[in-house]
Amino acid sequence: MGMSNPYAEWFEQLRAEYGEQLRQMPLPEGLPEHLHALVLAQDEDAITLMLKLAWQFGAQAGFAAGQSQDRTPTPPRRSTVQA
Template sequence: MSNSNSAANPYAEWFEQLRAEYGDQLSQMPLPDGLPEHLHTLVLLRDEEAITLMLKLAWQFGAQAGFAAGQSQNEQPTPPRRSNVQA
C-alpha cells in the first residue's frame, strides 16, 4: 500500500521502501500480547500523542541497540563524552 505523501516526505518514502523490503518477514514477527489491540484502540481514538510516544520510544530503543552493537564490534570502544550541560 503506497501513500501519496511518500514523494513529498522522505520518511514516508523510506518507510515504504522498508515495508516493501521487509514487510513479509516482519509480518511473521509476533508483538507482545495486547499490543496490537492497544494500538488499534489508540488509532480509533485518534490518540496521536500516545502513538507518537510509542514511535519515539521504539526509535530511541533502536538507536540504543544499534549504538551498543556498533560499540561491541569496536576493539577499543570509545567512552561516551561527558557533557557540561545540566538539566
C-alpha cells in the same frame, strides 16, 4: 507535488523489503489490541510517543545504517534523547 518526505520514502522502502517478514513477527501480547484502541480513539499523542520510543530504541540506528549505505536521504537531526 510537494517536496518528498525522506521518512515516508524510507518507510516504504523498508515495507517493500521486509513487510512480509515483519508481518509474521509477533508483537508482545496485548500490544496490537492497545494500538488498535489508540487508533480508534484517535490518540495521536500516545501513538506519537510509541513511535518516538521505537525510534530511540532501534529505528534511529537502522536509519543511520541505511544512510551509511547510501540508500536513504539524510534526515534532519532532532533527537535529544540518547538510547
